[in-house]
Amino acid sequence: RKTRVLFYAHYDIISAPLDRWHSDPFTVSGLNGYLYGRGVTDNKGPIMAVACAAADLLSRRALEIDLVLLIEGEEECGSSGFGETVQKHKIMLQNLFGDIDAILVSNSTWIAEDQPCITYGLRGVMHCALEITSNLLDLHSSIEGGAVAEPMIDMVKLLATLTDNHRQVQIPGFYDPVQPETEEEKQLYKLLSDVTQKQASSFVARWREPSLTVHTIEISGPKNATVIPGTVKSQVSLRIVPDQDLDTIVKSLCDYLSASFNELHSTNALQVCIAECSFQFFKVNVEHTADWWLGRLDDPWFNALESAVQEEWGSEPLHIREGGSIPSVPYLEKEFGCHALHLPMGQSLDQAHLPDERISLANLQKGKAVIGRFILKVH
Secondary structure, three states: OOOEEEEEEEOOOOOOOHHHOOOOOOOOEEEOOEEEOOOHHHHHHHHHHHHHHHHHHHHOOOOOOEEEEEEEOOHHHOOOOHHHHHHHHHHHHHHHHOOOOEEEEOOOEOOOOOOOEEEEEEOEEEEEEEEEEOOOOOEEHHHHOOOOOOHHHHHHHHHHOOEOOOOOEOOOOOOOOOOOOOHHHHHHHHHHHHHHOOOHHHHHHHHHOOEEEEEEEEEOOOOOOOEEOOEEEEEEEEEEOOOOOHHHHHHHHHHHHHHHHHOOOOOOOOOOOOOOOOOOOEEEEEEEEEOOEEOOOOOHHHHHHHHHHHHHHOOOOEEEEEOOOOOHHHHHHHHHOOEEEEOOOEOOOOOOOOOOOEEEHHHHHHHHHHHHHHHHHHO
């Protein structure tokens, strides 16, 4: 039977405030060898490169594999319903094409401007929303200050328990499953440090170590300096790495928040829930999760992709990981029981999600050629 490769990508984009762009973000424009517009590097440009590579091979009767394109439109907002849709059509897909042999993704950028890369790892993520309420209306601090347990003070104290002065997450056992850094990784980070002129420790911190971030704190009421808000909300995320278990981390976080809140001896009550439930006094809603992903550098598929990049660009690609998450990558690996490959096409200054997003025409052309070479190698 033919080799079957599934290419996953997304065509949706995030917003683009017009006042911060030098051109219309929703009309592609060209300047000095670059295309500018929202989504050109994340992720429409790579989609076109893959589609054109397949079309070129097909026109020469050289497309000797089954290439399945799975392109979604809700990646930027959490891929709602993605898993259910894949499962719904998986049997039909297998009946038409058979088993999937490998998954190909191109949804990120290089670590620098002039040296091609292959991404072999992504951190996972868990986003959660916290809410503390006094079950009272907003109050005036000159009247009730000191007489009530203030949700803002409880929230600040609670958030402060999550990390220490060295940015270490304080959830018990949080770091225990983390894979130790190998000598091979140390040499890789040294090489990347020489290429980028950045400290090797920065790659360790951003790629292979877990982290916790407090994103927002919001209050009810008019936000006046004399008001005691009755409700305070905060958004927190945890980035996880191999071999941390996502479900274990979610439960550990909820248990830790519960224990830490109890130590405050607040008159408010505390309840912790993993699902999206409402509580009378305190809420922890885990809104979005994505598992980590770690590719295999000794895999024949990886070797084929690496060889294709080297032949097209004339240099060995750098092996990089990323601190971000692509939920669909580990999900599709597990669902189809095969390995995923991640080929970034953009450069480090492409401004994905930022004003003046761009992608190099040369990168797109060579990206198309790399995909063509890869397909010919694995057929």
